[in-house]
Amino acid sequence: MEKQQTCKLDSSSNAPAELDYQSGFGNHFSSEAIPGALPQGQNNPLVCPFGLYAEQISGTSFTAPRKFNQRSWLYRIKPSVTHEPFKTRVPTHKKLVSEFNQNTSSANPTQLRWKPEEIPDSPTDFIDGLYTICGAGSSFLRHGFAIHMYAANKSMENCAFCNADGDFLIVPQNGRLWITTECGRLHVSPGEIVVLPQGFRFSVDLPDGPSRGYVAEVFGTHFQLPDLGPIGANGLAASRDFLVPTAWFEDGIHPGYTVVQKFGGELFTARQDFSPFNVVAWHGNYAPYKYDLNKFCPFNSVLIDHGDPSVNTVLTAPTEKPGVALLDFVIFPPRWLVAEHTFRPPYYHRNCMSEFMGLIYGKYEAKADGFLPGGASLHSCMTPHGPDTNTFETTVGRGTDAGPFKITDTMAFMFESSLIPRVCPWALESPHMDHNYYQCWIGLKSHFSYEGSDCCSGEMQS
Numbered sequence: 001m002e003k004q005q006t007c008k009l010d011s012s013s014n015a016p017a018e019l020d021y022q023s024g025f026g027n028h029f030s031s032e033a034i035p036g037a038l039p040q041g042q043n044n045p046l047v048c049p050f051g052l053y054a055e056q057i058s059g060t061s062f063t064a065p066r067k068f069n070q071r072s073w074l075y076r077i078k079p080s081v082t083h084e085p086f087k088t089r090v091p092t093h094k095k096l097v098s099e100f101n102q103n104t105s106s107a108n109p110t111q112l113r114w115k116p117e118e119i120p121d122s123p124t125d126f127i128d129g130l131y132t133i134c135g136a137g138s139s140f141l142r143h144g145f146a147i148h149m150y151a152a153n154k155s156m157e158n159c160a161f162c163n164a165d166g167d168f169l170i171v172p173q174n175g176r177l178w179i180t181t182e183c184g185r186l187h188v189s190p191g192e193i194v195v196l197p198q199g200f201r202f203s204v205d206l207p208d209g210p211s212r213g214y215v216a217e218v219f220g221t222h223f224q225l226p227d228l229g230p231i232g233a234n235g236l237a238a239s240r241d242f243l244v245p246t247a248w249f250e251d252g253i254h255p256g257y258t259v260v261q262k263f264g265g266e267l268f269t270a271r272q273d274f275s276p277f278n279v280v281a282w283h284g285n286y287a288p289y290k291y292d293l294n295k296f297c298p299f300n301s302v303l304i305d306h307g308d309p310s311v312n313t314v315l316t317a318p319t320e321k322p323g324v325a326l327l328d329f330v331i332f333p334p335r336w337l338v339a340e341h342t343f344r345p346p347y348y349h350r351n352c353m354s355e356f357m358g359l360i361y362g363k364y365e366a367k368a369d370g371f372l373p374g375g376a377s378l379h380s381c382m383t384p385h386g387p388d389t390n391t392f393e394t395t396v397g398r399g400t401d402a403g404p405f406k407i408t409d410t411m412a413f414m415f416e417s418s419l420i421p422r423v424c425p426w427a428l429e430s431p432h433m434d435h436n437y438y439q440c441w442i443g444l445k446s447h448f449s450y451e452g453s454d455c456c457s458g459e460m461q462s
């Protein structure tokens with residue numbers, strides 16, 4: 001299915017505008033900011049309409065099977081190759097990692113939890129405010145992931161960011177993001193997510209100033225919608241609710257414009273004299289997109305027991321093993337709890353997958369205290385976790401007559417990976433680390449009661 005729209009021209013990427021979007025997940029989109037700018041019948045004619053340059057961006061290898069193949073054709077005023085050589089960005093960014101090994105990060109099986117990061121006082125844009133928490137694998141070897149957070153307070157100025165390492169899935173928690181990309185512009189609010197695929201140049205404006213959020217980065221694959229299995233053809237995140245920008249461009253001279261390229265976790269800069277957001281028309285299936293989490297259609301247990309969290313998967317980045325994710329993005333949205341004679345919060349759990357959690361707003365059902373919006377937790381492979389003492393006692397205390405109950409005004413999420421993350425030193429040394437996290441379970445007491453007479457070992461209570 002293809003859908004074509006044009007957008008309103010606007011003289012500045014900073015100016016507020018009511019944006020038009022194209023809808024659908026993985027569609028082959030077409031968009032032109034000037035009617036007639038998109039070549040018809042071929043991708044790279046000898047002379048493109050309006051004297052534009054044709055340029056392809058490949059998100060998969062040329063020979064990837066058709067159902068996985070992702071690429072787009074961009075028709076731009078000047079090609080993106082028109083820049084000075086890349087140089088190491090100075091000062092260097094010391095908190096970005098894409099190679100997780102003993103030199104960059106540590107193994108740590110402890111349950112970890114962080115209080116929310118403070119917004120910096122000094123001027124900090126999205127690039128400088130981004131820092132890696134943990135991850136696994138290697139961007140160079142095209143297998144792995146990184147989890148970052150950001151805390152920033154100013155818009156990027158006269159520069160664009162380009163991540164050559166992987167796809168960013170950004171979860172804003174505080175403050176809107178107005179993102180300009182080569183495919184057009186996206187306005188993203190807390191409660192929405194945005195995916196910026198590998199290689200696209202983008203710039204982040206912060207219309208609200210102080211901003212904070214989470215970022216999952218995947219190397220060597222892309223996010224896709226999960227299969228629905230017995231759920232059927234509908235439910236969870238609907239394809240039509242994913243929104244893709246319409247073509248938008250800016251022309252003219254921009255002296256000293258800088259492209260900041262993340263390559264192997266290091267930042268490089270290249271100067272050019274024009275904006276990279278000079279794409280007048282484009283078509284293809286490789287593009288940034290956003291999604292409103294409040295449009296998610298959750299499924300849940302309707303009689304007994306607490307289902308596995310995978311039922312709330314919004315997007316999944318697969319590995320080559322069926323059903324095993326490089327990284328799942330899972331949410332815990334408002335929903336009814338109705339299961340009878342059931343412990344309704346999440347069960348106690350040890351998992352071969354590793355779970356990083358964040359909270360966008362509200363409270364998370366398994367933690368009565370201490371897990372705050374903007375905070376985070378990490379429960380790595382086979383590390384036990386589950387509801388805190390207050391949640392357990394309160395839930396059991398309600399008895400079996402608890403009626404239907406609606407969890408409201410909350411949005412927690414999880415990045416879950418089959419790879420085991422190593423943790424960056426600044427995350428372990430952070431003043432926001434909650435060193436008392438373990439205390440939330442220490443109070444769990446034995447409720448064991450047994451009055452049999454044939455106990456063969458240990459002490460028996462009467």
Ligand SMILES: [Fe+2]
Pocket residue numbers: 349351355385
């Ligand atoms: Fe879990």
